[in-house]
Amino acid sequence: xxxxxxxxxxxxxxxxxxxxxxxxxxxxxxxxxxxxxxxxxxxxxxxxxxxxxxxxxxxxxxxxxxxxxxxxxxxxxxxxxxxxxxxxxxxxxxxxxxxxxxxxxxxxxxxxxxxxxxxxxxxxxxxxxxxxxxxxxxxxxxxxxxxxxxxxxxxxxxxxxxxxxxxxxxxxxxxx
Amino acid sequence: xxxxxxxxxxxxxxxxxxxxxxxxxxxxxxxxxxxxxxxxxxxxxxxxxxxxxxxxxxxxxxxxxxxxxxxxxxxxxxxxxxxxxxxxxxxxxxxxxxxxxxxxxxxxxxxxxxxxxxxxxxxxxxxxxxxxxxxxxxxxxxxxxxxxxxxxxxxxxxxxxxxxxxxxxxxxxxxxxxxxxxxxxxxxxxxxxxx
Numbered sequence: 148x149x150x151x152x153x154x155x156x157x158x159x160x161x162x163x164x165x166x167x168x169x170x171x172x173x174x175x176x177x178x179x180x181x182x183x184x185x186x187x188x189x190x191x192x193x194x195x196x197x198x199x200x201x202x203x204x205x206x207x208x209x210x211x212x213x214x215x216x217x218x219x220x221x222x223x224x225x226x227x228x229x230x231x232x233x234x235x236x237x238x239x240x241x242x243x244x245x246x247x248x249x250x251x252x253x254x255x256x257x258x259x260x261x262x263x264x265x266x267x268x269x270x271x272x273x274x275x276x277x278x279x280x281x282x283x284x285x286x287x288x289x290x291x292x293x294x295x296x297x298x299x300x301x302x303x304x305x306x307x308x309x310x311x312x313x314x315x316x317x318x319x320x321x322x323x
Numbered sequence: 324x325x326x327x328x329x330x331x332x333x334x335x336x337x338x339x340x341x342x343x344x345x346x347x348x349x350x351x352x353x354x355x356x357x358x359x360x361x362x363x364x365x366x367x368x369x370x371x372x373x374x375x376x377x378x379x380x381x382x383x384x385x386x387x388x389x390x391x392x393x394x395x396x397x398x399x400x401x402x403x404x405x406x407x408x409x410x411x412x413x414x415x416x417x418x419x420x421x422x423x424x425x426x427x428x429x430x431x432x433x434x435x436x437x438x439x440x441x442x443x444x445x446x447x448x449x450x451x452x453x454x455x456x457x458x459x460x461x462x463x464x465x466x467x468x469x470x471x472x473x474x475x476x477x478x479x480x481x482x483x484x485x486x487x488x489x490x491x492x493x494x495x496x497x498x499x500x501x502x503x504x505x506x507x508x509x510x511x512x513x514x515x516x517x518x
Contacts, residue, residue: 280439
């Protein structure tokens with residue numbers, strides 16, 4: 148039963164993959180390449196390269212594409228559903244409970260206490276993006292892009308979408 | 324109209340979020356907090372914290388919950404689809420017809436140029452969170468918590484989900500000095516003024 152297999156192949160990475168979509172890449176590979184043999188390692192890495200070059204969340208792109216390859220449109224829908232639904236449901240239930248008690252001092256303390264940790268998590272992500280950029284394009288391009296985008300975003304308040312489009316155009320012309 | 328705005332907001336997040344779900348966090352914040360004002364900064368921080376400590380892709384968890392919170396089940400489906408559908412379709416079409424695209428230097432150049440921009444957005448968001456944390460907790464506690472989180476996660480390899488869960492449990496069951504804080508009008512006003 149291919150649809151059941153597709154469901155399982157993406158349900159497991161969806162509930163075990165902590166740390167957002169990119170964290171689930173090795174888990175998806177484990178299911179798709181090692182367990183079900185739907186793809187070879189090189190097929191998988193080619194797909195990953197493509198998925199990384201396109202915008203949007205990575206986990207659902209993989210699920211959508213692999214599901215489509217194995218089971219057509221319905222397979223694609225099942226793969227994406229298995230990736231998204233379990234953790235989303237948990238999130239809605241937990242946050243709805245939390246929202247009911249949002250004026251209680253304990254819940255206020257909860258949000259206050261985790262804020263520095265979230266800041267650190269975001270800071271680590273920012274650092275890893277800078278580091279990747281330094282490795283891909285070198286120090287000068289990185290500094291230039293950081294300075295230009297910081298001024299555009301924070302000083303001149305340009306909408307992020309336009310800044311990203313600008314960066315895409317710049318990259319296609321000068322970094323290709 | 325709300326449904327259309329939800330669709331637009333998460334459609335933009337989906338097609339401009341280069342670098343996977345985490346790269347779209349600052350975009351979601353921009354749309355949800357700054358542009359459409361569906362949530363204040365505080366509530367968004369809660370969504371982000373919980374999203375980070377639960378498994379699964381982060382972009383769809385945020386889209387799904389925010390969609391649900393703004394306009395129920397339909398909003399949830401709408402926001403999730405707007406986030407993922409355009410890029411999945413794009414991916415299937417491109418991979419089916421143009422499998423070699425990803426090796427073209429200009430495609431890689433595009434991705435390379437976006438990476439530091441996303442880094443800047445995340446850094447700005449980091450700074451925002453630290454500033455807000457200072458308002459609620461004071462400098463000392465903020466710095467202490469930030470430094471120990473950094474050490475625990477990066478150096479000791481503690482999973483962020485466990486760290487956040489631990490902090491939440493402490494807030495829930497630990498000693499509660501802030502109970503008086505809520506009753507003390509001066510402090511309560513002070514806290515409001517900061518956030």
